[in-house]
């Protein structure tokens with residue numbers, strides 16, 4: 001189901017949390033919504049789901065405007081909030097039945113069984129939510145977001161705080177769900193978005209910074225800057241490398257390894273090699289690095 005976010009602005013008192021944010025996403029898209037802490041991700045997600053009204057702008061879902069009291073339209077959206085507020089004293093199945101009742105679903109039992117099946121909660125459904133691990137609680141959160149079979153799923157930082165195994169399971173679950181639904185999921189961890197999504201939207205300080213396929217954002221003009229890993233047989237002299245023309249950033253990886261980022265689009269490798277020879281440093285490795293989304297993210301969101 002297509003979703004259009006049009007020129008959304010929202011302030012809390014004198015603080016502007018969102019400033020004219022616009023983008024849209026279409027049927028079957030799995031979009032990563034990336035931004036540092038406080039960028040405005042949760043605020044925008046609450047507005048998309050209709051929990052919060054914007055000061056300006058509108059969200060259009062399948063041609064209709066989302067408002068807090070448009071319940072029929074809002075029931076097309078499933079939402080997993082950031083601090084997944086589960087009732088820890090309820091049993092998993094009991095909680096899902098309660099959620100299904102909230103949506104006044106006619107085929108309640110069937111939907112609960114399907115949500116349990118879809119999120120792999122079969123063995124846990126008779127346990128109390130309070131007794132579950134964080135990964136399984138997130139599954140319960142996903143199950144409640146899916147219970148009414150919404151067309152659009154909004155997941156606010158669903159992978160935060162999970163251990164590597166749980167992380168992998170939840171990622172797989174999100175990918176699986178996205179085959180049938182439009183999914184927008186937020187994170188402040190770039191690797192998460194890189195691992196799951198094809199498209200990324202980056203916001204910072206309430207403003208949209210970039211929007212596009214992950215591969216394009218990684219190789220876009222702004223960040224088409226080479227990174228070269230240099231390994232020497234002796235300790236790295238950071239101050240010396242900073243003086244090499246064409247070098248922007250110098251990051252010490254360990255005592256003998258340094259990561260150099262070009263300040264423009266030139267190929268640094270010939271100059272690095274000659275510089276090392278001139279300084280009588282023996283080069284063991286000189287390797288061009290794949291620029292990760294993390295580097296792009298830092299570049300785009302750091303204070304200018």
Ligand SMILES: Nc1ncnc2c1ncn2[C@@H]1O[C@H](COP(=O)(O)OP(=O)(O)OP(=O)(O)O)[C@@H](O)[C@H]1O
Nearest residue numbers: 012017035036037038039040041042043044082188
């Ligand atoms: N209820 C509120 N009252 C006042 N300020 C708020 C409120 N909710 C959010 N803010 C402020 O609005 C800005 C955006 O917050 P928001 O929670 O939307 O960001 P976020 O990108 O989701 O951050 P995080 O990754 O830390 O969850 C922040 O500066 C935050 O302090």
